[in-house]
Each structure stands twice: as C-alpha cells, then as structure tokens.
Amino acid sequence: MNDSFPENLRLLCSYYKSIADVCRRLSINRPQFNRYLSGTTFPSNSTLRRVCDFFGVEEHEILLPHSQFRRLLQVRPIAEQEPVAATPEQQFFDKLNSIGQHGVDKYVGYYFEYYLSMAYPGKVLRTLVCLERQGNKTYYQRTERLNPRRSGKPFHGMYKGVVQFLGDRIFLHDYETLTNLEMTQTILYPTFKNRVDRLTGLRLGVSGSGERMPCCTRVVYEFIGKEIKRNKVFPLLGLYDFDDERLDDDIRDSIKNDIATGEWHFRARF
Secondary structure, three states: OOOOHHHHHHHHHOOOOOHHHHHHHHOOOHHHHHHHHHOOOOOOHHHHHHHHHHHOOOOOOOOOOHHHHHHHHHHOOOOOOOOOOOOHHHHHHHHHHHHOOOOOHHHOEEEEEEEEOOOOOOEEEEEEEEEEEEOOEEEEEEEEEEOOOOOOOOEEEEEEEEEEEEOOEEEEEEEEOOOOOOEEEEEEOOOOOOOOOEEEEEEEEEOOOOOOOEEEEEEEEEEEEOOOOHHHHHHHOEEEEOOOOOOOHHHHHHHOOOOOOOOOOOOOOO
8 A cells, every 4th residue: 555645646636626526537436436535445456547547647656755746746737627528429338338237246256268269279268357347337357378389488468348238148348458459249148146157158359360360269257256366377377278187078068169050150058
C-alpha cells in the first residue's frame, strides 16, 4: 500500500464536482472507490491504469509523495473532462451491456482454458483466463504462455475483453493487446449447477501463423478458483500434446474438432 496514493487521489477528485461524478465517469462503484480514498484498499493494476488514464497522470506520478504530487499538478493542472454525449449506437450497446450483466457474478474468477491451437496444429493450448467485475461491467483477460521449442524465454500473449450473459449464453469478446491485430469471440454454455466446474463452447479467431487463417475451434473453461497463486499456475500454461496424460479424457473429448455424421454445422459440445 502506498501511503501517498489516497491523498493524491482525493486531490485529483477535488477538480470534479463530486466523488459520485468521478465514480460514474470511471464506472467504479462508490463503496469500492471510497476504500481507495480511505487507504483501506489499493486498486488492481488494471483499475489503477484506468484511474490514471482518466485523470491524465502516469502510474508512477500518482504514487509520488503528496507534496511533490501537488507541485506537479500546479505546473500541469488537471482539466475537468466534459462528458461526451452518447451516440444512438453507444446507447444501444450500453443497454445491451446492462441487460447482459445479470447472472455474470457467478462466473467471476480464474479458469484454465483449453483448445486445439490454431497456430500449432495438433497441439492443445492451455491458457489462463480471469473474469473480473468492475463497476457495472465485467471484463476478462486471457494470458497465453508459449514456448514451443522448450528452450529460451517463453512468449506471453495477452487478450482483454468484455463479458455479457445474454439468452442463457456467455459471450466473450476480446482483442490482442500487443499488436492490436486480432480479435476473438467465444460463446460458452453456462452451468445451471450451484458450483461452477467447466464451461464448454466455441471460439472464433485468427491463426497466429503467417497465413492468419480465420478458424473456429471447440473450447473448455475449467474453473480453478476466485483467487490463485500465479507462481503455481503460470508454469502449467502452454502447449500440450493431444494425448498428454496431464489432460483429462473429458477435456480431450470436449475440444476435439470433429463433425458427426449428418451434422451440417460445427457445433459446441454441451
């Protein structure tokens, strides 16, 4: 916890009409924001970036000693941002998002994601997915860890997106954050049991190989908890042979991309 952060945050908020106005513009609920202001809670990395982007300061600047931070703002004052009127299209998506948040809380947490790699045919890719509620929206992050040659430093890919629960299906839309050249869509079957275990569905995306071929693949999300120890989880990410004994038979059966006789469409397995 940084001792100066709460005081610096209160100073930034003083440039606005009210704390409620700041919370509304940031889409952070008031009780959570009050904990930041009082110093009882420090925001996550993603929330801290969002707060800094909103106020127009750098992450290291908001952690400066308060006297130094105050002098910084005197030289570079924070101009209050005027709200931008929402277009009809934005109003529609805001309404859709509002509808799509009912029932999502149940699925917040961490998952192992399994699917047959689009860039490495025949290999199963296990990634880490985190679903997180922020204000009145639900976001998620997918983290890939690739080391196909088993030597050297692994490559990490990161995807960020939004989650909506519409018509008894979970919709996830994300983009690749390093090059901004890829978007994916995943649709999952929800579980109607009290305990979340595994979610199955389909993923539509683009192969990471040079041909960048659009692909569709079956996918499984395996719930691993509301909190995790990253140093234990990250070594488990990466590429696996399809018949690797560390993969459950149920997972292999669920992600196999075959089409049954008489089927005309590529369908998820429930």
